[in-house]
Amino acid sequence: MSEKRKLWFDLTNTSHVHFFRPFIDEFGDDFDIIVTTRDFAETRALLNGHGLSHRNYGEYSGDNKILKILGHFIRGLNILPDLKKVDFAFSHGSPSPIMLKYIKNARLISSYDNEHAMSFDLLSTHSDVFMVPEILETISLKKSGSKTDITTYPGVKEQIYLAGFVPDREQIGSIPFDDYIVLRAEAWKSDYVKNGEVRAFDIAKRLVEEGHNIIFLPRYGIVPSWMKKNENIFISPPVNGPQLCWHSSGVLTGSGTLAREAAVLGVPSVSFYSNEPLAVDLFLESKGMMLRSGEPNDILKYLDKGRKGKGLIHEADMVRRCVLKKVCDIVSQ
DSSP: OOOOOEEEEEOOSHHHHHHHHHHHHHHTTTSEEEEEEEEOTTHHHHHHHTTOOOEEEEEOOOSOHHHHHHHHHHHHHHHGGGOSOOSEEEESSOOHHHHHHHHHTOEEEEEOOOTTSHHHHHHHHHOSEEEEEGGGGGSOOOOTTOOOEEEEESSOHHHHHHTTOOOOGGGGOOOSOSSOEEEEOOOTTSTTOOSOOOOHHHHHHHHHHTTOOEEEEOBTTBOOHHHHHOTTEEEOOSOOHHHHHHTSSEEEESSHHHHHHHHHHTOOEEEOOOSSOOHHHHHHHHTTSOEEOOOHHHHHHHHHHOOOOOTTGGGHHHHHHHHHHHHHHHHTO
16 A cells, blocks of 8 residues: 655644645545644644644744744744655745745645735745635736746635534533624734734723623733723633624624634624735625724724625635645645
8 A cells, every 4th residue: 555645734823723624624534644833822722622633843933023034944944854754735824834845845835815924925936836815816926937836716715614614602612791792802923913003902992881792812812901800801712713703793803814704704894904904805895794994983883783794605615615626636646
């Protein structure tokens, strides 16, 4: 019997776990799967929650861009001795696999939907295959001299893993409110958050003043003391994000993934992301599925409409099948 080929998935942020779970499930029987991660946000807790075996290398390297680059380089060197042979490497924004691609002679299949992030240009240039939402096809991705095969898929990445979603309130555990707003703080340690501005706490104050209950999803374990004491705010442990969104009256976040999950599910979605907007978010806004604003008055007016739409969940199965077929064709070569 021939040895199974090896697929390596480098999951360094929480959204990577959701994105690659369908790939790991799809290819787990026919390939040896290797998953690596780092100590960052709730990534390891989410991997454990999904029952995904993984190896941990490194942690967050700080806000300084030079230290970030150095941290990714050192992390790659630490991973290198443990990866004896890899046929295909997978990344969704993590640059560490680039170095190992060249040293291990593996094919790098990467994807990203944040065209403003530092690693977007690196991956679009050094990957063998770079997958992006077709919304980004108007952006010049092909670099001079690059041999990267740029391929697109319909919709947004959140549809890939939300396909087959079935509402189940039991999956979000014990929550003290029947009616609530989900609030997620900005990922101010990420390289694409340039000014470090945090609006979430001021928005929380206004929501409480207006009588709303809040399920607060903290970043990096940071929660102001006044929020911990407020009876209208529940500080949530790591939980099933899509289920939490579905059963809410609205979702507010300073980063993109949770807002897009809510929009796909048809839940009122607000992004108060303060930097240059992503093309995928502009697409959802143009469809009336997302409000982009950090102004509490605008947010409250939007939430007061209180209606859910059909979102994009009805197209999610098609998007997942399209992406999995593309990847299956690649790894079967």
